[in-house]
Amino acid sequence: MKALFLIMDGLGDLRDNGKPTPLEMAKKPNMDGLAKEGALGQLHALGMGIKPGSDTSQLAIFGYDIMSEYPGRGPLEVLGSGIRPMPGDVCFRANFATADKSLRVTDRRAGRIETKLGKSLERHLQGIEIEGTKIVFRSTVEHRGIIIIRGDRLSGRVSDTDPHQNSGKVNESQALDTSAEAKRTAKILNRFTLEAYKRLNGAPENAERARKGLPPANMVIARGGGEYFEVETFRQRHGLKAACVAGGALYKGLASFMDMDVIDVKGATGDKNSNYANKAKAAVQASKTHDFVFLHVKATDSFGHDGNREGKASIIERVDKEIIPAVKGRFDLIVITGDHSTPCLLKAHSGHPNPFLAYGKLVRQDKARKFDEFEAMEGGIGSINGEDVMQLILNWIDKNRKIGE
Amino acid sequence: MKALFLIMDGLGDLRDNGKPTPLEMAKKPNMDGLAKEGALGQLHALGMGIKPGSDTSQLAIFGYDIMSEYPGRGPLEVLGSGIRPMPGDVCFRANFATADKSLRVTDRRAGRIETKLGKSLERHLQGIEIEGTKIVFRSTVEHRGIIIIRGDRLSGRVSDTDPHQNSGKVNESQALDTSAEAKRTAKILNRFTLEAYKRLNGAPENAERARKGLPPANMVIARGGGEYFEVETFRQRHGLKAACVAGGALYKGLASFMDMDVIDVKGATGDKNSNYANKAKAAVQASKTHDFVFLHVKATDSFGHDGNREGKASIIERVDKEIIPAVKGRFDLIVITGDHSTPCLLKAHSGHPNPFLAYGKLVRQDKARKFDEFEAMEGGIGSINGEDVMQLILNWIDKNRKIGE
Numbered sequence: 001m002k003a004l005f006l007i008m009d010g011l012g013d014l015r016d017n018g019k020p021t022p023l024e025m026a027k028k029p030n031m032d033g034l035a036k037e038g039a040l041g042q043l044h045a046l047g048m049g050i051k052p053g054s055d056t057s058q059l060a061i062f063g064y065d066i067m068s069e070y071p072g073r074g075p076l077e078v079l080g081s082g083i084r085p086m087p088g089d090v091c092f093r094a095n096f097a098t099a100d101k102s103l104r105v106t107d108r109r110a111g112r113i114e115t116k117l118g119k120s121l122e123r124h125l126q127g128i129e130i131e132g133t134k135i136v137f138r139s140t141v142e143h144r145g146i147i148i149i150r151g152d153r154l155s156g157r158v159s160d161t162d163p164h165q166n167s168g169k170v171n172e173s174q175a176l177d178t179s180a181e182a183k184r185t186a187k188i189l190n191r192f193t194l195e196a197y198k199r200l201n202g203a204p205e206n207a208e209r210a211r212k213g214l215p216p217a218n219m220v221i222a223r224g225g226g227e228y229f230e231v232e233t234f235r236q237r238h239g240l241k242a243a244c245v246a247g248g249a250l251y252k253g254l255a256s257f258m259d260m261d262v263i264d265v266k267g268a269t270g271d272k273n274s275n276y277a278n279k280a281k282a283a284v285q286a287s288k289t290h291d292f293v294f295l296h297v298k299a300t301d302s303f304g305h306d307g308n309r310e311g312k313a314s315i316i317e318r319v320d321k322e323i324i325p326a327v328k329g330r331f332d333l334i335v336i337t338g339d340h341s342t343p344c345l346l347k348a349h350s351g352h353p354n355p356f357l358a359y360g361k362l363v364r365q366d367k368a369r370k371f372d373e374f375e376a377m378e379g380g381i382g383s384i385n386g387e388d389v390m391q392l393i394l395n396w397i398d399k400n401r402k403i404g405e
Numbered sequence: 406m407k408a409l410f411l412i413m414d415g416l417g418d419l420r421d422n423g424k425p426t427p428l429e430m431a432k433k434p435n436m437d438g439l440a441k442e443g444a445l446g447q448l449h450a451l452g453m454g455i456k457p458g459s460d461t462s463q464l465a466i467f468g469y470d471i472m473s474e475y476p477g478r479g480p481l482e483v484l485g486s487g488i489r490p491m492p493g494d495v496c497f498r499a500n501f502a503t504a505d506k507s508l509r510v511t512d513r514r515a516g517r518i519e520t521k522l523g524k525s526l527e528r529h530l531q532g533i534e535i536e537g538t539k540i541v542f543r544s545t546v547e548h549r550g551i552i553i554i555r556g557d558r559l560s561g562r563v564s565d566t567d568p569h570q571n572s573g574k575v576n577e578s579q580a581l582d583t584s585a586e587a588k589r590t591a592k593i594l595n596r597f598t599l600e601a602y603k604r605l606n607g608a609p610e611n612a613e614r615a616r617k618g619l620p621p622a623n624m625v626i627a628r629g630g631g632e633y634f635e636v637e638t639f640r641q642r643h644g645l646k647a648a649c650v651a652g653g654a655l656y657k658g659l660a661s662f663m664d665m666d667v668i669d670v671k672g673a674t675g676d677k678n679s680n681y682a683n684k685a686k687a688a689v690q691a692s693k694t695h696d697f698v699f700l701h702v703k704a705t706d707s708f709g710h711d712g713n714r715e716g717k718a719s720i721i722e723r724v725d726k727e728i729i730p731a732v733k734g735r736f737d738l739i740v741i742t743g744d745h746s747t748p749c750l751l752k753a754h755s756g757h758p759n760p761f762l763a764y765g766k767l768v769r770q771d772k773a774r775k776f777d778e779f780e781a782m783e784g785g786i787g788s789i790n791g792e793d794v795m796q797l798i799l800n801w802i803d804k805n806r807k808i809g810e
């Protein structure tokens with residue numbers, strides 16, 4: 001039996017002065033149909049009231065222990081960019097930014113430069129070695145990139161150089177614990193920051209931007225440091241061959257971290273213009289060779305961060321129309337949920353549970369009539385934590401191992 | 406206050422293409438009456454979605470930690486046969502089987518020989534000593550028996566000699582870890598297997614079977630190896646004097662492992678012909694001298710394994726008629742549940758929760774109208790795990806200790 005696991009990022013929401021949640025607003029006859037025939041529950045990915053990031057939440061949902069198996073955001077972004085780090089590599093997310101002479105960051109995104117310029121600037125940052133370590137820099141999309149520090153005696157426990165606002169001075173990275181490794185790594189990152197500034201200031205691309213009156217992309221700021229390590233694969237842990245269909249780099253990175261097969265889908269962009277029909281087709285295709293397909297939709301979260309209730313509802317309607325009919329009947333189990341709530345009212349993640357829907361032959365039907373946060377409160381599956389999700393799924397596709405005799 | 410704890414083995418089930426579950430099908434006015442006056446919940450014996458055996462599940466329900474306090478099936482079967490092993494004994498379940506000259510098992514049950522023949526053959530297997538250990542073999546019911554290896558430097562971490570199908574060669578037992586003890590134990594079991602084959606082939610009982618054209622019971626195959634150890638008794642752990650009323654050897658063995666008093670009941674066979682009226686009488690009788698009576702009914706599970714929905718429903722109806730009225734009013738608390746689901750659709754155990762019913766003066770009444778899987782989803786007790794059960798029961802009979810002041 002085969003399972004489709006659909007995460008709509010940041011799905012859960014709150015009513016606001018009588019305004020319904022996006023799930024309540026959206027016309028979604030297909031999801032409501034699955035709810036009628038299936039069952040609902042409430043998912044607390046990291047536990048009741050706990051506010052998760054997408055990375056920790058999804059790792060927990062896939063059955064990993066975030067206290068011992070979460071490598072930090074950096075390694076996941078590196079994996080998502082298509083690079084597999086070596087165990088021990090310290091990885092960061094990075095931005096091209098604009099800094100003035102006193103290293104004050106005047107634009108954290110260097111005027112949101114295009115991917116092409118990022119790729120061009122990348123070549124100036126090659127071959128940097130500091131204190132016996134190699135620094136790998138790769139541009140990814142627009143102003144974004146990744147940094148890897150590779151060598152001995154390193155630690156991921158260092159603070160960001162990214163000031164996280166336009167105006168602060170570029171931060172000096174600090175050790176986050178008392179280890180010599182963390183001190184050494186912070187020092188190396190700080191030296192790289194100055195070296196990158198020097199090299200990028202001299203780059204012809206920036207001279208041309210100056211001529212055009214554009215802010216130079218003359219700085220690289222880093223955040224989300226973490227040391228990459230290998231974990232037991234999803235297949236080893238759950239006995240399921242898994243595929244991932246996602247647009248966003250982080251979700252591909254997460255899948256890659258667990259050694260799921262990451263399927264490249266044309267038009268899957270991880271934003272509101274993503275091609276959901278193509279993602280649905282890819283998921284159905286993947287079901288022929290895989291037991292478990294993880295399908296991720298990002299734009300619900302993005303509209304939540306924008307506080308755009310109608311936008312979020314429109315994404316739910318698109319998923320309902322473009323994905324659900326295409327996958328129904330093609331899997332023995334369909335599970336739909338969110339990784340965390342992103343209430344429009346808060347424009348940020350929250351610790352509210354997500355509605356959780358399961359539909360399949362081995363799912364006991366409850367009395368749910370539709371799929372939303374409030375119907376989910378009375379669902380027959382009840383309140384579940386992230387660590388329960390894979391156990392429930394394995395049971396609903398009859399692939400769990402018996403404990404005892 | 407006194408509690409009756411009734412486990413209907415493998416009780417929980419699934420609907421199948423519109424066919425209701427056995428609990429939905431069965432006419433059970435007495436259980437539904439308890440549900441109306443009491444409250445329901447859903448029991449996940451080992452946790453959500455986890456598929457338990459009866460042994461692990463019931464240990465967990467009785468408040469034992471299956472990671473550190475589960476001895477394996479062998480010791481429980483030995484206890485159930487009325488023999489108390491010594492700590493360190495390695496115990497197995499065994500079958501008389503038929504093997505050909507190349508040790509291929511042609512019948513795992515030697516034509517389902519009668520108990521009388523098993524008892525007669527048993528005497529040929531006495532006094533066997535291998536590498537300084539003593540081997541105890543006892544015939545139990547029909548083709549079944551138990552093996553104990555008693556001595557120094559032994560381990561229960563060895564594989565079965567039972568090929569688990571008619572046609573495979575008798576397995577050579579292997580160590581399941583790298584210890585010298587496991588290697589030594591596997592070797593001793595393999596030598597016992599050959600010795601038993603030699604002795605049984607020469608037994609006059611088998612010469613007579615040959616004359617009648619019956620397959621010889623010339624081999625003993627072993628499974629479920631485990632090392633017996635003592636655990637805190639049920640009374641030490643929960644402060645309750647407990648009795649067990651059960652037909653099946655495993656359940657008597659489990660009760661014995663926890664040092665419950667095992668009551669022998671005439672006609673309690675552990676199959677569909679078991680005398681439930683006698684079991685109910687024995688339970689009521691036991692309540693005069695015990696705080697807690699564990700009453701076990703096996704046949705619901707057996708019909709589940711057969712995929713026989715009507716058969717399973719008929720057992721529920723018999724329990725409703727022959728047990729419930731006899732115990733109602735005789736206990737201050739009645740709890741009814743299953744240890745795991747055995748859906749007729751799957752003909753096997755599953756990880757679906759069991760409906761859980763509590764009825765008594767100290768149970769807060771919920772809105773339940775009847776006792777089944779779907780009504781239980783909305784029950785006021787909510788979702789509970791095995792480890793919660795004894796705490797709930799102790800509270801409902803006001804015998805729990807206060808934590809703090």
